[in-house]
Amino acid sequence: MSIRPKVLFLACAAFSVSAYAQHGIDAGDINRNGAACNDFFDYANGAWRTAHPIPDYMDRWSRRWESGEINKEHVRDILTDVSKKTDWSKGSAEQLSGDFYAACMDDARIDALGAKPVQPLLDEVRALKTPADVQRTIAHLHDIGIAVPFGLMPAQDLHDPTQMIAHLTAGGLGLPDRDYYLKPEKRFAEAREKYLVHVAKMFELAGEKPAAAKSDAATVFAFEKRLAEASLDNVALRDPTQQDHKTRFADLGRLAPSFDWAAYFDAGKLAHADLNVTQPKFLQQFDKELKSTPVAQWRSYLEWQVLNAAADSLSAAFVEQNFAFNGKYLSGAKEMKPRWKRCAESADNQLGEALGKKYVEKYFPPEAKARTQEMTKYILLAMGDVIRDLDWMSAETKKKAQEKLASFTVKVGYPDKWKDYAGVQISRGSYWDDVVAASRWNVDDGRGQIGKPVDRARWGMTPPTSNAYYNPLLNEIVFPAGILQPPAFDVKANDAVNYGAIGVVIGHEITHGFDDEGSQFDAKGALSNWWTPQDKEKFNARAQCVVKQFDGYFIEPNIHHNGKLVLGESIADLGGAKLAFLAYKKSREGKAPEPTLDGFTPEQQFFIAWGQWRGDEIRPEAQRKMVQGDPHPIAKYRVNGPLSNLPAFKDTFQCKADAAMVRPAADRCEVW
Ligand SMILES: [Zn+2]
Incomplete structure (x- = not known):
């Protein structure tokens, strides 16, 4: 569990990479008994999935997840290397990341310390007597990144994106979202029961007697349930207008008069x-x-929140209890990730740009950056053509859309300006103390941006991250070096394959600028309507087609995707596949055709690359959790959903009009 504040309004897709002998698609991964036009997801990667069961420590698995785990091996190698030396100059990137990793890997010491590292914080919470004490402790917890029950984070002013202001956010829940506290369905009721047991066990580990632990857990649950009732649900959280409440500082006191805002802001x-x-x-x-x-x-609630935030940094008993509930019960993983993986993830989370430089030097050649930039150029051009040719949008709105497209910023690989972690106190003494020190630095780094002009050079992800994002407030698309790795992207592979995998991702992020959420932000990143009412209405009708399509995708007899929750990602997947295909064709104009591979045409390779990279096997628990709270659909529908709407797919595989992978004309969705 990370104790860093979460970034608002990042619409992103999660992906990854791998070390590959083969450059391109692998025909051996195809399910030859399947039919491309019947279930392309199964066709493209069915044989791979059969041959590669989900490892016990994962809740889903694909070539994409495999390559993400290989990235972590690269991060580990860097960390192991720097942690061998203990005389780096204090405060250098090597000293910070090396000592952080070494402290995390020293599980004998961590186990011997038990709950001791967090004891001063627990003592502070247990000594609370007055509401004023509670307020001081909330402020203290915020200083070290434990953002409960509300949080404060830096973000741009939604109406003046040149300026950074404070955003007060809701938080403070131990279950994934409000529905878990409130919905009557059996799966939520069961999660509540298990949660009560889990919280009580954590209290016991912190030294409480079983009866007191049980009663405190009930107090925590009732407290969080009241917070949940006052929180937005997952669908509302995707709507920026519902989170747009610019407030004068003086009016905070009217909204929440019992809290001393002046003291909190001064501190x-x-x-x-x-x-x-x-x-x-x-x-x-x-x-x-x-x-x-x-x-x-309040004492019970805050004690629980401290334990919840610290659990993964404490002794094995805490780590295992935390995993039993969050990893095993909620997500379906069978065992914990090896310690080195958890430590590599934690170092990347807390001090990512300290080790990111070395990662990039080793695993991200300049030609990879150049080729990604070239592909992005073609995909942006394809979006320009698509907007130009839309038959449902007025010239007036098209002009604004083109303006927005022309002002996209593209970031590839790594930041031009690296964070300087000077002053962070990291030693090999106590892992929890290191986590707190790094969190405190990250909180201060965030607070330092508030009240200043936006710094457009900053990155929201670290270089080794196997992911990408679109940020509507900066109108930028960002692709860390960690995702620009095989098989998503391979400098030695055919263009068809690269456009089919990473190209669709690039198109996906570009389309986020024009999905149901991104389309509410203008070229400058302001939350401001640039649509004529008629065009907006037509856009909404097109989006509704996608909502309906995904509402119809069931994962179990009574559980289906929530079309409204996955709308943005699904519009982005649909647009991404279309744009990348158009861009691929355009990029090859005037060049010799690319070779067939195992009998597959370049166009077929394009789609197979998408199906092979994206397609995964997922545990039922993780699938249920995703359908409930993740704005991304499960992989099966991220492959079959958009492709069944795409004429280029139908033509490429010569599917019959009544094939399962061809939606009837009346149901076919096309937003962009
Ligand atoms: Zn996305």
């Missing part, structure tokens, strides 16, 4: 300036809790 060295309250109703509930909930209940 954080923050000016008393205008800010955005993302969820006013939540803040009012927080105020009610401060005013009327006995401090004894």
Whole structure:
């Protein structure tokens, strides 16, 4: 569990990579008994999935996830190497990341310390007597990245994206989202029961007697349930207008009068300036809790939140209990990841740009950057052509859309300016203390941006990350070096294959600028409507087609995707596949055709590359969790959903009009 504040409004897709002997698609991974036009997901990667069961430590598995894990091996090699030396100059990237990793890997020492590292924090919470004490401790927890029950994060002003302001956010829940507390379905009721047991066990590990632990767990649950009732649900969280509440500092006191905002902002060295309250109703509930909930209940709640944040950094008993609930029960993993993987992930989370430089030097050649930039150029051009040719959009709105497209920023590989972690105190003494020190630095780094012009050079992901994102407030697409690895991207592979895998990802991120959420932000990144009412209505009708399509995808008899929740990602997948295919064709104009591979034409290779890279096997628990809370559909429908709408797919595999992979004309969705 990370204790760093989450970044708002990042619409991203999750992906990855791998070390490959073969450059391109692998015909051996295809299910030859299947039919491309019947179930392309199964056709493209069915044989691979049969031959590669999900490892016990994962909740899903594909070539994409495999390559993400290989990335972690690269990170480990770098960390192991720097941690061998103990005389790096204090504060250097090597000293910080090397000592952080060494402290994390020293499980004998961590186990011997038990709950001791977190004891001072627990003592502080257990000593709370008055509402004023509660407020001081909330501020202290925020200083070290434990953002409960609300959080404060830097983000751009939604209406003036040149400026960074504070955003007050809702948080403080131990279950994944509000529905887990409130919905009557059996799976949520069961999760609540298991959660109560889990929280009680954590209290016991921190030294409570079983009866007290049980009663404290019940207090925590009731407390969090009240917060959940005042929180937005997952669909509302995707709607920026529902989180747009610019507030004068003076009015914070009206919204939540029981909290001393002046003292809180002063302690954080923050000016008393205008800010955005993302969820006013939540803040009012927080105020009610401060005013009327006995401090004894606050003690239980905050103690639990401290334990929850610290669990993964403490002894094996805490780590295992945390895994039993979050990893095993909620996600279906059978065993924990090896310690080195967890430590590599943690080092990357906390000090990612310290080791990122070395990662890039070793695993991201300049030609990979150049080729990605070239592909991106063609895919942006394809989007320009698509907008130009739309038959449903007025010239007026098209002009605005083209303006927005022309102002996209593209970031590839790694930041031009690296973070300087000077002053972070990292040693091999106590892993939890290192996590706190790094979190504190990250919190300060964030607070330092508030009240200043936006720094467009910053990155929201670290270089080794196997992922990508679109940020509507900066109107930028970002592809870390960690995703630009085989088989998503391979400098030695055919263009057809690269466009089919990473190209679709690039098209996906570009389309996010024009999905149901991104389309509400203009060329400058402001939340501002640039659509004529008629065009907006037509766009919404097209989006509704996608909602309906995904509402119809079931994972179990009574559980299906929530079309509204996955709308943005599904519009992006549909646009991404279309754009990358067009861009591939355009990029090959005037060049000799690429070779067939195992009898597959370049166009077929394009789609197979997408199906092979994206397709995964997933555990039922993880699938249920995704359908409930993840704005991304499961891989099967990320492959079959968009492709069954795409005429280029139908033509490439010569599918009959009534094939399962060809949606009837009346149901066919096309947004962009
Ligand atoms: Zn996405």
